[in-house]
Amino acid sequence: MTLDPALTQMLSAADLRLLAAAGGAAPSLHNSQPWRFVPTPDGRGLAVYADTGRTVPLADPAGAAVHIAVGAAVFNLRVAAGKLDREPLVRLLPEVAEPELLAVFDLSRPAAAAVPFGRDLYPAIAARHTSREPFAQRDVPEAVIGELIDAARAEGVALAALEEEGVRRVVDLTTEAESRNAADPARTAETRAWLRPDDGTAEDGIPRSALGPQDHDARVPMREFSGHPPQGPAQPSRRFEALPQLCTLTTPGDGPLDWLRTGQALERVWLLATLHGVRLTIWHQAIEWPDTRWALRDPAAGPGHVQLVLRTGYGPPGAATPRRSVEETLGDRGPVA
Ligand SMILES: Cc1cc2nc3c(=O)[nH]c(=O)nc-3n(C[C@H](O)[C@H](O)[C@H](O)COP(=O)(O)O)c2cc1C
Numbered sequence: 001m002t003l004d005p006a007l008t009q010m011l012s013a014a015d016l017r018l019l020a021a022a023g024g025a026a027p028s029l030h031n032s033q034p035w036r037f038v039p040t041p042d043g044r045g046l047a048v049y050a051d052t053g054r055t056v057p058l059a060d061p062a063g064a065a066v067h068i069a070v071g072a073a074v075f076n077l078r079v080a081a082g083k084l085d086r087e088p089l090v091r092l093l094p095e096v097a098e099p100e101l102l103a104v105f106d107l108s109r110p111a112a113a114a115v116p117f118g119r120d121l122y123p124a125i126a127a128r129h130t131s132r133e134p135f136a137q138r139d140v141p142e143a144v145i146g147e148l149i150d151a152a153r154a155e156g157v158a159l160a161a162l163e164e165e166g167v168r169r170v171v172d173l174t175t176e177a178e179s180r181n182a183a184d185p186a187r188t189a190e191t192r193a194w195l196r197p198d199d200g201t202a203e204d205g206i207p208r209s210a211l212g213p214q215d216h217d218a219r220v221p222m223r224e225f226s227g228h229p230p231q232g233p234a235q236p237s238r239r240f241e242a243l244p245q246l247c248t249l250t251t252p253g254d255g256p257l258d259w260l261r262t263g264q265a266l267e268r269v270w271l272l273a274t275l276h277g278v279r280l281t282i283w284h285q286a287i288e289w290p291d292t293r294w295a296l297r298d299p300a301a302g303p304g305h306v307q308l309v310l311r312t313g314y315g316p317p318g319a320a321t322p323r324r325s326v327e328e329t330l331g332d333r334g335p336v337a
Contacts, residue, residue: 007108008086010043015084019046020330022080024323025125026267028069029056029284030194031321033204035073036331044108048074049331050100054204058190059288064259068307070102071263075155076125078264079271081107082116092260102260117151117268124271129320131279132212132222134240135313144276148247148269157265158250158304166298167246170283170309173292175221177285187288188227195225196322203324210319215240220311223285246283247310248296254305262307269310279317283309 011019020037028034034054038047050066060066074090081088089106093099145161152159162170181187196202198209211225213235220240249265251258270280286292286309296306 006110008044008110011039011046011084011107016046016330017326018083019077019080020326021323022076022083022122022125023048023073024326024329025128026069026072026076026263027128027130027270027282028072029060029065030191031204031206032056032066032069032194033324033329034066035070035329037077037329038331040104040106042108044106046077046105046107047101048077048103048105050102052100056190056194058184058187059284063256064254064287064307065284067102067256067259068263068266071260071265072267072270073263074103074260075264075267075271077105079117079121079125081105082111082113083122085111087112093256099256102256119272119275121268121271121275124274127317128270128274129318130210130281131315131318132210132281133279133316133318134213134215134220134238135244135279135311135315137241138314140245140278140312140314144273144278145247147272147276151268151272152249152265155265155268156251156261157307158301159265159269160248160250160298160301162246162248162298164243167243170246170248170286170296171219171221171244173286173295174283174309177289177292178221178223180289181285182224182227191223191225192227200322202322203328204322206321207319210321211235213238220244221283221285222281223283241313245312247312248298248306249308249310250297250301250304250306252304258305259307266308266310273312277314278312279315281311283311 032054034051036049036051078088086107087109091104094104149159194205196205196207198207214237216237216239
């Protein structure tokens with residue numbers, strides 16, 4: 001057998017660790033980290049599986065949030081491939097018969113572009129955090145919003161920056177969904193089950209130090225993770241920005257491919273925002289009820305499925321959350337063709 005001289009070296013153990021760490025740094029619903037990375041038998045690729053043991057069934061019955069999280073991990077892997085000077089050739093949902101196999105990377109070719117996404121996004125992978133703090137009364141400049149719109153569009157997803165009327169509609173819908181969640185003991189218990197102490201022992205879930213305050217004026221509906229009324233030590237409420245800046249991510253369809261694309265767009269937008277010093281919170285509450293999700297759509301924007309609501313602005317970066325070890329996420333779930 002002659003070896004194609006254009007092929008890269010096989011991935012070393014250090015390469016695989018770098019890839020798994022980058023993938024595993026992605027955001028996920030309640031920091032559930034529903035992914036597993038498996039080297040391909042040729043030694044020059046990586047398969048990405050959904051970890052179905054790490055779902056959040058009441059908040060995410062269809063598994064959309066699992067796919068979004070894995071999509072975000074896939075985007076981080078594409079960025080990390082560039083760090084290894086490899087071209088990431090990705091097939092999404094490559095095996096119909098294997099719905100848990102969400103992506104396969106062929107990393108056997110050298111990188112085609114020196115700066116694949118126009119910016120070096122790699123440092124932002126570790127710097128990106130959810131910020132649940134009040135944001136300043138300072139608009140994100142239109143030029144930056146334009147870059148975020150382009151970044152999402154490059155992944156096949158529409159990012160819309162909402163005008164005041166749209167913001168008020170989405171705030172009302174999120175407030176309604178948050179109060180329904182609060183009144184539902186099973187959902188409150190599910191969310192609370194992902195709360196973790198701040199003693200550094202957790203590998204997943206959300207430590208209390210990463211939770212923000214609630215809005216003193218009850219206008220900005222941040223998710224209450226510890227129940228209503230909050231259990232355990234609650235932070236004193238604080239005054240949030242009067243009118244939050246909100247964006248939506250919308251896809252033409254509403255299936256696994258749309259969700260994977262949403263995750264990639266989310267992470268591409270978030271890494272770019274991080275480089276610009278722009279903070280982000282995800283509001284998922286209104287996505288969790290069919291009627292409030294339906295009403296999130298902008299009637300003027302035509303058909304489409306809102307996948308996520310993003311709150312953007314300037315403020316503290318947010319605390320780091322724990323991750324499962326690379327030994328755990330870099331799995332043995334082969335062989336992958
Ligand atoms: C699909 C999805 C839904 C999320 N929903 C919420 C939410 O409703 N409220 C919230 O504060 N954070 C939400 N998050 C953010 C996660 O809690 C966060 O990504 C996770 O705890 C890891 O923290 P990090 O983003 O700082 O790395 C969501 C993330 C994803 C991917």
